[in-house]
Amino acid sequence: MGHGFAVDLGVDGVGIVADACMVVVKFDSLTGLAVAKPGSKNWTVVRGRYINSTLMFAGRFYCAAYSGIMMLDTSGPDKPPRLLVAVKWSMSSISFRPMTDSLHLVDNGGDLLLVHRMLRPNMVPHDSYRYEVYKVDLSARVLIPVKSFNGRAVFMGMCRAISISAEAFPCVNRDTLYLGTDCDDKSRIDGCNFANGSNEPRHNDWWVRPSTLVDCLSCCIRGSGEQLA
Template sequence: MAGSRNWADLPDEPTGLIAERVLAYDVVDCLRFRAACPAWQRCSVDPRAHGSLDRRFHPRRWTMLREEHAVPTRRSFLNTSTGECVQVKIPQLLDHHALALTPEGLLLLLDKPQRTAVRLLNPFTGQLTELPPFNTLLPHIAHYQQRDDDDFARIMTAWGSGLADDGSTVVLYLRNHHLIGIAKPGDDRWSLLRLRDNMLGKANIMFAGRFYCVTQDGVMVLQIDEGHPPRLEVAANLNMDVLLSVDYMHLVDNCGELMLVHRQRRDKHSNPTNKFNMWRRRYDTYRVDLDSRTLIPVKSFGGKGRAVFMGMYCSFSVSIESFPAGSVSADTIYLSFDFGETEYANVGAYHLTSGCLGRNSRRWGGLVPRPYTLVDCLSFSNTLEYSI
């Protein structure tokens, strides 16, 4: 055909430059680029030739979706920037528990046969990193060895884990055991930090390479210094009245901005035996200013329009421009199905600008009814278990 080009014959220098820019944007695009032809593959970096801790190859823009009837070795991943959804074959899921997806897009795995080998997996490149044995983090692991796979995975869920800012230290958070483990590949064992029982909520977070949680002392950050034991220090003061038995604090990475959602009972003096009053909630939203160590009230997620899908244990932020018009509303918190108010008070969303609650089109009944809406699908992905 006249005017056609053979792109495989593009000189190596511009091909290599294009490959570098593609990789800088997204590792998935890099893999597609390499699959186009042998010439392009030759001029681009092979992710599989590097360790899974190499930051260049982390699928940070992708979050793993939860599905009712997923094939055991396949998972769907959503690009929270573009709205693209892809299926990825992950054969390691046949003989591993998936404990968490880290902010870097890596899967934290524990082997099923012995339940001792801890590994980090890049689901798109297949690279694995070996970590210290699980029994050095949780010595009484044998107590749980007889549990079935689903129950064991629920007890050992590790959402809030990820890589520290040095890129080579793994922070593993076991929320059910109030325990943080810190280790590097090649270490013999995990360094441990036991948390106090004054946690305000369960949605702790790895943000910008640091572990954050909320206690009655404030927004806390994990300090990891060579030669010193790991410890929590105050990163921001709460400056508000909180009740340990009533208030929940949810930390959210809103496109590179750390935010806090204070989920509290509307009437803290209501009769707790009244189920309706028990699940009446309000949602106050703050930007965590780490420079001034303060919380700044906000009524918007900023930018060109963003929404947050908030779970009991994990959350993610999306750009509404990535989805069909009208399917996702800006400045809205969409609740996962493991929130009590979703089931008992029929609350599905909270709109920051108006302060209004959005109702569910249906109640949670064990499985999400078909057909799915987009909001249902994304909310279901944050649903890890029932909440009592």
Template structure:
């Protein structure tokens, strides 16, 4: 049975799962509760030979699973038997940025599985369906984890060589990015004693179909590269950026005044650059530790503005970034969703999937600037009420965990800045 975080009732969209085991993975075999059969297949009994349904129907099922948008089900289908694998496309035969095989909506939870189960086992959560999967990822050994990207890829930093890598945790495909040494200046070496601190990743995602963009926060650099490139292309260096994210295949970031996008190509053949798509309604104050956070809500680029006035007052304003009109449009609430914001990442979830999470509420991560005595969480935007955080005896990464321990705490940790794995 796949556990559903926060579930209080059975969902009609999921079914009972039988787990079979072969030498590849634990394989969920899904059986529909509905009478209709979209593939016009006869009903198979439990002891029937599914491997012999034929390449045509099996290939059609594989195409349907891939088009449905969750590559996890597609990988489970391929793991059933050799016949099903040869009639479906192998994800590893394509580039790691192939959008068909990206683990959209899957995030790695911060709490590790029990060590006796497997030292490399991690739990992943689908923020769209609420399903979880446990995966063995020995690729994490010797790496710091700065994940995930907007598309679900994990960004790994080799602690010995400082090589940056992308890992698709579902397909287990890994790809090296160009050497990071080309991004370092003498001033950077004087400011930071640790090489790992130099390359702290604070946002990564697609800049176009073939290019990954990375925001290196401590060296104030946004750079792009294609897997296999010999070196990075610096888009901007020296500016102060807030956490960045990919939206509809393009890379966006915010400054104290603007929301900007990485433009990788242009008609006049200019080099990659940052282009303003909308100006903030007014500049925000770094001195007061104001923060803004970009998040995708139902296909709309939303900015959550968190204002700190130096006292016990925290004000939250929400805007839609209108990419056509190139302006910020104030909106009320979050369209019935909840948003979790941290210094490096923001994500939205639906209370219909996680019933314990409140609609139109902002939940804070556990970054240092969001754990002050006046930073209460969640904040209910519709009526302005807040709920206090209570300290708990447990901790993750040496930082306190707050109670009650539920899905909201797990999601708050997911948006908190990553350290070592």
């Protein structure tokens, strides 16, 4: 069923499915996706439970949701788009608490990764989190725990995560997760290194809300961001 949106909604995810000629948008106020073809007068809402992050990967639109990693299916010409389970959570793979945790998909140089951000229970300070990383095997439909980013670095905000080559940025450490300005842990640390388990000490005394990709990169690296120019 087509829908029109009468109010302004914040966008925290977007993608273009070229094969199906569709634009996909994740609004921060909706529990699903909005899909439309160029020239459409209305959006089609694809319902999904607790969609936490989205990512275009290998030509497909993926979501990290309450029950698992979902894939937007646009293969049926006479059927509306729908979400299919690509990888389902199990107690042996991941234990997700939607009130405190968050899930972040990232394209790590051609590998699909999932970062699981978890609030540490009964910890002081109260904004203390731990992070686990998984490689998403879409063929076997399983998550594989990993302890590195294959020598790359990942910059992660609450809405988007991006992987970069550490060799291109001399001030960026390999296998390190750098936190965006909208992550609570950013008030204490810049990030964490998965190779040796250490934390990146906080170097900047300021951050901007809401964060953008530029904010994330410029605030997380050591320096003022001039090295990005």
